[in-house]
Amino acid sequence: MIPADLRYTKDHEWVRVDGDVATIGITRHAADQLGDIVFVELPAAGRTLEQFATFGVVESVKAVSDLFAPLGGEVVEANGALAAAPEVVNSDPYGAGWMLRIRLADAAQVDALLDAAAYEALVAEA
Amino acid sequence: MSVTGNPLQPTLFELSRPGRGAGTRLPAPPADALERLPAAARRAVPPALPELNEATLVRHYVNLSHLNWSVDTGFYPLGSCTMKYNPKVNEWAARLPGFAALHPLAPDETAQGTLELLWRLEQDLAEISGMAAVTLQPAAGAQGELTGILMVRAYHRSRGDAARTDVLVPDSAHGTNPATASMAGFRTVNIPSAPDGGVDLDGFRAALGSTTAAVMITNPSTLGLFETRVVELLEMVHAAGALAYMDGANLNAMLGHFKPGAAGFDVMHFNVHKTFSTPHGGGGPGAGPVGVRSHLAPFLPEPLVLREPDGTFRLERAGERPASIGRMRSFVGNVGILVRAYAYIRAHGGDGLREVSEDAVLAANYLKHRLAGAYEIPYERPCMHEFVASSAGLKAATGVRTLDVAKRLIDKGFHPPTIYFPLTVEEAMLIEPTETESLETLDAFADAMLEIAREAHEDPELVQGAPHTAPVRRLDEATAARQPNLRWRAESPE
């Protein structure tokens, strides 16, 4: 099920906001579409991301997909566990499969994101 | 990742024993042969290469060959690959010592036989494509594409036009097209196809402009359909000041029936390992000659093969044609492959090649007709040398997908068709029989496909678990990508 407490983008990323830090990942729908994920390319801590710009790449056996920053900010941490175990994105996309933590540049940007109901509707249409 | 499970065949390294096969292939060199080399430049540790006697070596490769499908084994209906028969006389020709032993830097006067062959091949390909000039240099179709697009770039620059930054491709294009555009410094603009599968003229019209360098079109398209709107498209492209590139992968459909250069394409590549029967070799080598109309001829890579007034042949000298885009690779081209292509053309003549296309197109339409009941045919009009079928209906009704149908075909004794390409059709299968398959083979393939469709309804798990009879079952590709093991290492497994 699509977690109700997260926000989403039309590119199938999710965001969990905690004060001025946001955790970012991809949704189960995205992970299922990609298939077995084999590699995730993430930026290093300290890099500044612009909202909606690409910040990395996720590769599966047969496909590759850009990752788009749902929000702008400075990268605090990338999930190092994904280097050795990228499959965690498939098994636990909203939990241990998180990808990036950023310090928000502008908290108001969250308002532009979809809520769970809107994202659910988007996926249903697809 | 560690070595797992039982191997079908051990590797060369596992067959190796110290001292096995110790050589009588060559006389021993003098013991001091390398003493004059400085120690720092010499290898400290000999390479751990396998040691085998010839019998072990031969059995290894013969047994590996038994694990392969091939054109010489059976039907290979891979769409867009043109898996036609590879004539044995071509192998004989390429191995003639006169051709095989010739060094690429040998003086022209010692290479007249090969130079004449190459020159004649340039002329033949020009005639076949309706182009003014041909380069034989590119080592593969993809390299031919890059050659063509770099010439487009040079052409626009030569006219002082540096604003042309985009290449337009239909969304059904082969992946090499946008990759090529990127390598040449262009941005790719994808134009969705029209509902009938052909190019959408409105889409192209809207995208064409002063920033368009070229369009890259595959004709027939990757759906196996002739681009009926090709004349209007070419007019539109040229009116915008852009050039038209034709991806020649599907030339087998129209030899003697359509000449791209005569129709208005400015540049195209040939895949000689498709249309002209040179063998695929397990993935290469091929060759990708490129033909151009006269306004692009100055930009062809160097060297071309020229004929002198006295009837002798020579290579162009460096710098002889200043507008050339330069070299795409070392030497003049994959000559060994080009010898085979030349032999193929000589064996057919113009009428024979035209008949090749007619038989290829007839066979594809026949197969399409036979499969139409059990699989969706998204485009009902006559196809050219290949057609798309879909398992979308089967998937909806039974859960069995194109991937499963493909793997089950292996159990039936056939190589699967191209699957999940083009990207514009759901659960696509692109099927190209070619002109060298007998009617009984075509019928047997159709029968097998119909049987699989029945199995999908009656026993879907049987299909989904396929292949059952291949040397190996479905592979763990995820682990192969997550923990790459790309070379043999002597350490023992955990």
Next chain:
Amino acid sequence: MAYGPHTAGERGRMLEALGIASVDALFEAIPPAVRATGLDLAPALTELELMEHLGGLAGRNRTDLASFLGAGVYRHHLPPVVDQLLLRGELYTAYTPYQPEISQGTLQTIYEYQSLLAELTGMDVVSASHYDGAAATAEAALMTCRATRREHVLVSRSVHPHYRETFETYFAGANLTFAEIPLLAGGPGAGTTDLAALERMLADPKQAVAGVVAAQPSVLGLLEPMEEIGRLAHAAGALFVAVVEPVGLAVLAPPAAYGADIAAGEGQPLGMPPQYGGPYLGIVACREALIRQIPGRLIGMTADLEGKRAYVMTLRAREQDIRRERAASNICTNQALCALAASIYVAALGPGGLHDVAATGAARAAELEAALATAGAPRLYPGPYLNEFAVRVPDAVATHRRLLARGILAGIPLAELEPRDPSLAEGLLVCATEVTTTAEIERFAAALAAELARAPEAVR
């Protein structure tokens, strides 16, 4: 038709099933304005006529010359087992192994090729091959730009001119730049990469360098200071690409030993005849850290669902059919059959045999050097070489032609190999391998001595 199986009756049955009278109905989609009515080609030849025709063409190439020509392509003894195995239809008429379950033969042979080249080069990852040494080297240079995100590459003039010309073409398209590192003009290192010049070029603040490319042995046959070049490159944050020759790697330090990040080169000497230019074998190899940047196919080992060891194309998401415009390279093939030839050749010779090929070539080359020096053609550069070197010959191009008339292919005049460098007008680049005979060397030396004795009278 030459190879098709259809009888008139069978064509009729297919037409009948389609409900059409003739195959013309299937070509109606071609607009009449652009419909062709045939091809103006020479009439078809029967097999007998074809073989006579091709035999005639092949017979017009000279194969009787005593050849000392190398310059990137080398003649070696080819054990007949190589070609006989290559003629197995299951190997040479197979397609790309996209369906791994029925392609384990091809897949394992390429995995073995990757492994053998990894041993020879000492590098972690070897691709399933590129088109040829030139394309491989150009793509290796592009790799350095991707990996460092810099846009400028330095290439030594020790690298084959065809490879440098290929750089120009590839780099123009990629909007990257490169500059050539000069060679030393004199001294004990004459003809090798000028390290001081390299250092200056690396220090240029306006041009951050992505990669430095040098060849071992060089195109002039000389042994290069590879470790020093690598050290300088790394100190400037650049990657180091070594262009290598695979037979020599049996006896020379491999690129991994002198700090190369990427190795590239021409695999033709491993089991392929010269064939006037190809098909050849582009070697690309790199350290583990660069694995995602390497272009071309990679074959990996895995298991099937029953635990059987199996091989599969892997890391496919780098390739053009998936990445499309974001692919590192548009390459869609590899030189699979050539990689197979190389593997069989290396396995047939074994480590001892490959060592002997290299060592015998070195011994013959030393013989050649002595014979030519006695004949009046000393070496152009003094440094150590493996089996190829340049000699000083007045009016080299004309002398080369007169030797040709005497049945000697005396290497290649440097002026023809490097037309842009007038200082090389008096050089001939010659080589010897294990198939060069003492008799041939003596013939060459005698012919050269005779030509040099005439030279004062010969006016050109």
